Amino acid sequence: MPGKVDLLQGTLDIMVLQTLSAMGSQHGYGIARRIEQVSGNQVLLNQGTIYASLIRLQQRGWISGEWGTSENNRKARFYTLTKKGQKQLAAETAQWHRIANVMTRILAWSEGDTK
Amino acid sequence: MSIGTLLAKLIAVFQKPKLDRELDEELEAHLQLCTEENEKRGMSPGEARRAAMISLGGVEPAKELHRDSRGLPFLEVLLQDLRFSLRTLKRDASFTVFAILIIGLGTGASSTVFSLFNTVLLRPLPFHQSQELLWIANGGESGLSGQTTQVGHLVDLKERNHSFADIGAYFAFYEAGDIKLSGTGEPERLTGVPVTENFFSVLGVKPLSGRLFTPEECRWQGPAAILLSHQFWVRRFASDFSVVGRTLILDDRPAVVAGVLPASFDFAASFAPGQRIDIFRPFPLAFQTNRQGNTLAIIARLKPGVSFGDAGTEIRVFAERIAKERTDRNDFRPVVTTLQDHVSGSFRAPIVLLASAVGVLMLIVCANLSNLLLARTLARQKEIAIRAALGAGRSRLISQVLTESFVLSSGGALLGLILALAGTFLLSRTNAFSIPLIDHLQVDARVLGFSLATAILTGLLFGLTPAFHVSTLAPNRALKEGSRGSTGSKGRETLRSLMVVAEIAFACVLLIGAGLLTRSLLHVMQTDPGFRPETAVTMRIDPSANYATQVKRNAYFNEVLQRVASAPGVTAAGITDSLPLGSNRSWGAGAKGVVYPRGQYPNAFVRIVSDGYLDAMGIRIRTGRDLTPTDSLTAGRTILINETLARTLWPGDNPIGKVVDLDGGREVVGVVHDVRHLALEKESGSEMYLPIRQTDDYSSVDLVVRGTQSSADLAAAVRTVLSSIDPGLPVREYRTIQELVDRSVSPRRFFVFLLVAFAGFALVLASLGIYGVVSYGV
Numbered sequence: 001m002p003g004k005v006d007l008l009q010g011t012l013d014i015m016v017l018q019t020l021s022a023m024g025s026q027h028g029y030g031i032a033r034r035i036e037q038v039s040g041n042q043v044l045l046n047q048g049t050i051y052a053s054l055i056r057l058q059q060r061g062w063i064s065g066e067w068g069t070s071e072n073n074r075k076a077r078f079y080t081l082t083k084k085g086q087k088q089l090a091a092e093t094a095q096w097h098r099i100a101n102v103m104t105r106i107l108a109w110s111e112g113d114t115k
Numbered sequence: 116m117s118i119g120t121l122l123a124k125l126i127a128v129f130q131k132p133k134l135d136r137e138l139d140e141e142l143e144a145h146l147q148l149c150t151e152e153n154e155k156r157g158m159s160p161g162e163a164r165r166a167a168m169i170s171l172g173g174v175e176p177a178k179e180l181h182r183d184s185r186g187l188p189f190l191e192v193l194l195q196d197l198r199f200s201l202r203t204l205k206r207d208a209s210f211t212v213f214a215i216l217i218i219g220l221g222t223g224a225s226s227t228v229f230s231l232f233n234t235v236l237l238r239p240l241p242f243h244q245s246q247e248l249l250w251i252a253n254g255g256e257s258g259l260s261g262q263t264t265q266v267g268h269l270v271d272l273k274e275r276n277h278s279f280a281d282i283g284a285y286f287a288f289y290e291a292g293d294i295k296l297s298g299t300g301e302p303e304r305l306t307g308v309p310v311t312e313n314f315f316s317v318l319g320v321k322p323l324s325g326r327l328f329t330p331e332e333c334r335w336q337g338p339a340a341i342l343l344s345h346q347f348w349v350r351r352f353a354s355d356f357s358v359v360g361r362t363l364i365l366d367d368r369p370a371v372v373a374g375v376l377p378a379s380f381d382f383a384a385s386f387a388p389g390q391r392i393d394i395f396r397p398f399p400l401a402f403q404t405n406r407q408g409n410t411l412a413i414i415a416r417l418k419p420g421v422s423f424g425d426a427g428t429e430i431r432v433f434a435e436r437i438a439k440e441r442t443d444r445n446d447f448r449p450v451v452t453t454l455q456d457h458v459s460g461s462f463r464a465p466i467v468l469l470a471s472a473v474g475v476l477m478l479i480v481c482a483n484l485s486n487l488l489l490a491r492t493l494a495r496q497k498e499i500a501i502r503a504a505l506g507a508g509r510s511r512l513i514s515q516v517l518t519e520s521f522v523l524s525s526g527g528a529l530l531g532l533i534l535a536l537a538g539t540f541l542l543s544r545t546n547a548f549s550i551p552l553i554d555h556l557q558v559d560a561r562v563l564g565f566s567l568a569t570a571i572l573t574g575l576l577f578g579l580t581p582a583f584h585v586s587t588l589a590p591n592r593a594l595k596e597g598s599r600g601s602t603g604s605k606g607r608e609t610l611r612s613l614m615v616v617a618e619i620a621f622a623c624v625l626l627i628g629a630g631l632l633t634r635s636l637l638h639v640m641q642t643d644p645g646f647r648p649e650t651a652v653t654m655r656i657d658p659s660a661n662y663a664t665q666v667k668r669n670a671y672f673n674e675v676l677q678r679v680a681s682a683p684g685v686t687a688a689g690i691t692d693s694l695p696l697g698s699n700r701s702w703g704a705g706a707k708g709v710v711y712p713r714g715q716y717p718n719a720f721v722r723i724v725s726d727g728y729l730d731a732m733g734i735r736i737r738t739g740r741d742l743t744p745t746d747s748l749t750a751g752r753t754i755l756i757n758e759t760l761a762r763t764l765w766p767g768d769n770p771i772g773k774v775v776d777l778d779g780g781r782e783v784v785g786v787v788h789d790v791r792h793l794a795l796e797k798e799s800g801s802e803m804y805l806p807i808r809q810t811d812d813y814s815s816v817d818l819v820v821r822g823t824q825s826s827a828d829l830a831a832a833v834r835t836v837l838s839s840i841d842p843g844l845p846v847r848e849y850r851t852i853q854e855l856v857d858r859s860v861s862p863r864r865f866f867v868f869l870l871v872a873f874a875g876f877a878l879v880l881a882s883l884g885i886y887g888v889v890s891y892g893v
Contacts, residue, residue, distance in 0.1 A: 027148070028144075029145040029149055030148075032145075033152075044174035047171045047172060047177075048142075048171045048173065049144070049172070049180055050178070052180035052183070052184040056184045058123075059120050059123035059185070060119075060123075061120075061123075070144075071152065072148075074144055075140070076141070076145075076321065077140075077141045096810075
């Protein structure tokens, strides 16, 4: 069985943006759990790093956060994607697909070459 | 990084406590949510919490990650260093106060000197396009007559030149208090400068209100008009614009106020430092004023694109030609300088000297502080070693030490700036120093920049040695070694001793310089001026228009002299038209019957005096007699000459009874001691004294009174007598003769005073340096 995937630099930010885009408003723990679940527990997520990512995204104006109450009545800070964040996510997604496509093509080509 | 993000980060740095608290809460919520979920999955409460902690990766690392991406690490380190510095400096308050005091005094002194340097030498003169302005002096003989030019030359030069946009002039022989203002309010003596019609336009001055002089007013005997200086307008008329167009009574004749000049135009600051100019009058360029001889100080404005050298050449060529064409006129040997040079040129050397002195002083300040800081670092060796052992990097330790020195130098700079503001304010307000433009002294952007640069530079200079020292510190050795005294290594001791040696050497340079200048000042003050300044006062007593004829004026003088001399406490009283150390004029004075080659005709300074003047002034008679009331209009023409003139005209011969070729021949009745009339440091030239009752060639009259009581009492006694003779006479102001002497040496005293202050400060600093080394070194 393959081990968990180490996160590539910068990918956590995109994951957070995408999670917020899919789920709407969510707190830090919720985002972390969601990423773990969606990735089928394949991502090796140090949940603490999510907070560095959240402050970074806030300072860039891509998400906003405010205090609220969770479903089981706990006080937590909820984050929401901003308009600017939506645009950024779209751009990042497109960029990611482009890189992934290129990588896939190149890797496929080199496999064929060795056969 | 975008500006918005940078701003967000910057805000985050300053909201640290709030953000940290929020993060704590957020992480706590995270742990609780996670623990609950784990419990739901069947873990025990303890295990659930532990698992939550593990998946978070620990609270502290999470916080650290968050903080690193939240703020600006560089700024936070700086702020941390700053806070730490402030804390340690607060703990060592006496050191801090001392250090800030030293730097403050140092920067204060250097900023003040720099503002003087800036105002007098760097800043352009306060005139429009002042770099185009030239000063055309007449390099004939000594004295003011020798530097001024005859009206005819100016008129011809204006017509014929190609280099100048315009040429103006002022009458250089105006005297302080020449004009009597009467009519409404208390009668007052005013100082007025006669100027040519275009004088203000040459300088680029426009009236604040009203107009400049009309051509009509600038004609001989034209309608009387005056312009008010801003200062006088504010003082006498409380800035009332309605004074424009009104008529004032000047010297008992009406004159209309044509306008008020702007505050930015300060004639005295540039041309007559230490004087107070009240009004300006038109000076006609006419046949009648041409006859007065050399009278004008000329200022010219270059045409755009014409060089200084070309203009000079043109004037010299003009002067040669005019000398041949107009043999009837006085000599014109033009000496052209920039106006800036004329105004402040002679102050360049002393101010540069002062600036150098202050530079040396700042070096001592730096050496001293460096030493202090080094001693402190040695004392804190253990603390630093512990911090190094705990993992503080070398660069962090150095930046800490540098931050400390910057905190000190900024504190010092702040104090220095306050001192500089106070210093420049005081210097610009005191009237005691006749230094050009000193009224305009102020702390401007350039001075601020200078102070800032000084602070940063001193911070670097005195912070570098201890910082270097910290970087070479070996923690294990420092920790092992015991007491404070044994920690300094030989090399460091040598360095500190060298610095003290340098301090003492610099201090000696300043002390010797100050000593030499003080000695030369004392020398100047001890020179025999030829008169005795003590216990004598002087007052302007120009006869009013009631005394229209010479006979009437002579009667007035007789009455004044008789009654003042018999006033209580008065030992001698006399009248003169020009006091020593003021402006001067000279006339040709040859021996009758001698033919002199052209250009070698003897000149002598002219004083027009009454009997009693020599006694009142304390001028000694060598041979012959003093003037008497009988040297009157109807008696034979007489004259007194000084020893220099006697030697010049009749070398080796007894001059008594000889005749000077003046007013058709004046018989020498006495020879008097030489008087230093120009300046205390200048040798007196030839001088002659004409009896006031035998000429009307005087424009102002000063009464000189010598007495046995204090100058205030003396002045009061004289005032009472004068008021009874002429109630309209303004007699409020009097001067002591000592004041005249003091004013004439004031620039020199000013520089010596500052230099002595600096040297004293340097001596204190150097002594402190020695004390520091000795007290830490034992």
